[in-house]
Amino acid sequence: MNRISVTVDGVAYQDDVEPRLLLVHYLRDRLGLTGTPIGCDTGSCGACTVELDGRSVKSCSVLAVQADGGEVTTVQGLGAPTGGLDSLQRAFHEKHALQCGYCTPGMIMAARDLLRENPDPTPDEVRHGLEGNLCRCTGYQNIVQAVLAAAREGQEART
Amino acid sequence: MIPAAFDYRRPESVDEAVAALAEAGEDAKVLAGGQSLLPMLRLRLAFPELLVDVGRIDEMRGVREEEDALVIGAMTTHHDVMADPLVRTHAGLLAAATETVADPAVRNRGTLGGSLAHADPAADLPAVVLALDGELVATGPRGRRTIPARDFFTDYLQSALNPDEVLVEVRIPKAGNWGFRYEKFHRAAQAWAAVGVAVLVRTDGGRIAEARIGLTNMGPTPVRAAAAEAALAGAEGPEDVARAAQAAAEGTRPSSDLWGSAEYREHMARVLTRRAVLAAAGPA
Structure with a gap:
């Protein structure tokens, strides 16, 4: 067992974990943060994407011990503490960017990383920025629209 | 899918990492970013007894x-x-x-x-x-x-x-004034390359003076397309390049798998070499 200290969605945790425990299992099974789903479990689909120290990562491809000392944000850490949606979450809702919703947490976390690097992306840049995240329902059209809408809102907020 | 159990060390210097590996012998593996190793561990294609995580060693970054x-x-x-x-x-x-x-x-x-x-x-x-x-x-x-x-x-x-x-x-080595291009053919955005071609080209007076070509997935190791490199010396214009690119698969040993047969890979190596060299050499 290895002792880790990690901050998840603003809450500090200390836990003893087996080195082989994956970050996604730590989040879901130990902390009960089931907003981050497990999709393919092979690093391909992006459903389990979270932020680790400010960058998007696939939490099925990170060990919990590698997150020791780090700061993790899951989709559950977005928005206001009272339950309000953040701009990406709201845009996904308003643009109907989901059907079954399984890919949505990962899409939103990947889109956050994309907009941080490129606050004003073209539709093509959005598609490339999300190429590590698979959606089997929507055909991606409304997901791209949602990310562009959130980007516009971010631009307006800055001007 | 859960990896088999292993021990974990996270050294803070190269010397500590080397010492940890020496102590563990052949059953240790170095963990870098983990994007290839962790999927292999989860699929139980690898069974190290110890992972030495070098991800926090500042001098290696x-x-x-x-x-x-x-x-x-x-x-x-x-x-x-x-x-x-x-x-x-x-x-x-x-x-x-x-x-x-x-x-x-x-x-x-x-x-x-x-x-x-x-x-x-x-x-x-x-x-x-x-x-x-x-x-x-x-x-x-x-x-x-x-x-x-x-x-x-x-x-x-x-x-x-x-x-x-x-x-x-x-x-x-600093590339200096070389043109370059990486051409990759894959079936899906994030899939592995069926074939990839990495090209560096130095031109002199409208001719290709020197070309260096590395091939992805054309055998058990990455290889240089030595025959095409030699054939490109002195090439001038798209027809010369196309002729030289015909040698791109010489000496390679690509495998056949569900992404393509060996012959298909050889064909793609020739096509991608032509495209990459033309792009790297710039507009004629």
């Missing part, structure tokens, strides 16, 4: 410039490599190819050194570093040694690294 070469710390992530101004200036081929590796979340964790040490012939960067005439610097109990890229990749997933050595940095 970052890019610095020497007179004739760029020195890239092995733990520099793909994201940081492709954004680095020194890499973009002096090793544009590496920056361009790194942009095509997997997807953004994988590039945030995966590292240049990890990708090279994993020695997967389907990975993009081994062929690129081979084309760039890069050198790989390893540290072990007997000190440091420098391994030319052309001696580094020994077989499928096998490198010249000894089990007690850590790949610490990658040296890339």
Whole structure:
């Protein structure tokens, strides 16, 4: 067992974990943060994407011990503490960017990383920025629209 | 899918990492960004007893410039490599190819050194570093040694690294005024390359003076397309290039799998070599 200290969605945790425990299992099974789903479990689909120290990562491809000392944000850490949606979450809702919703947490976390690097992306840049995240329902059209809408809102907020 | 149990060490210096590996013997593996190793552990294709995580060793991260070469710390992530101004200036081929590796979340964790040490012939960067005439610097109990890229990749997933050595940095000779292109054919955005072609071209008075070509996934190791390189010397115009590119698959040993037969790969190597050389040489 290895002792880790990690901050998840603003809450500090200390836990003893087996080195082989994956970050996604730590989040879901130990902390009960089931907003981050497990999709393919092979690093391909992006459903389990979270932020680790400010960058998007696939939490099925990170060990919990590698997150020791780090700061993790899951989709559950977005928005206001009272339950309000953040701009990406709201845009996904308003643009109907989901059907079954399984890919949505990962899409939103990947889109956050994309907009941080490129606050004003073209539709093509959005598609490339999300190429590590698979959606089997929507055909991606409304997901791209949602990310562009959130980007516009971010631009307006800055001007 | 849950990996088999292993012990975990996280050294803070190269010396500590080397000591941990020496102590553990052959059953230890170095963990870099983990984007290839962790999927292998989960699928139980690898069973190390100890992982030595070198991801927090500061001296193995970052890019610095020497007179004739760029020195890239092995733990520099793909994201940081492709954004680095020194890499973009002096090793544009590496920056361009790194942009095509997997997807953004994988590039945030995966590292240049990890990708090279994993020695997967389907990975993009081994062929690129081979084309760039890069050198790989390893540290072990007997000190440091420098391994030319052309001696580094020994077989499928096998490198010249000894089990007690850590790949610490990658040296890339400054490219100077070479045109470059990485052409990759894959079936899906984030899939492995069915075939990839990394090209550097130096032109002189409208002719190709020298070409260097590294091939991805055309055998158990990345390989140079030596016959095409030789045929390109002195080439002038698209017809000469097309003729020279016919030699791109000579001496290769591609495998057949569900992404394509060996013959198909040989064909794609010729097509992609022609495209990459024309793009690298610039408008005629």
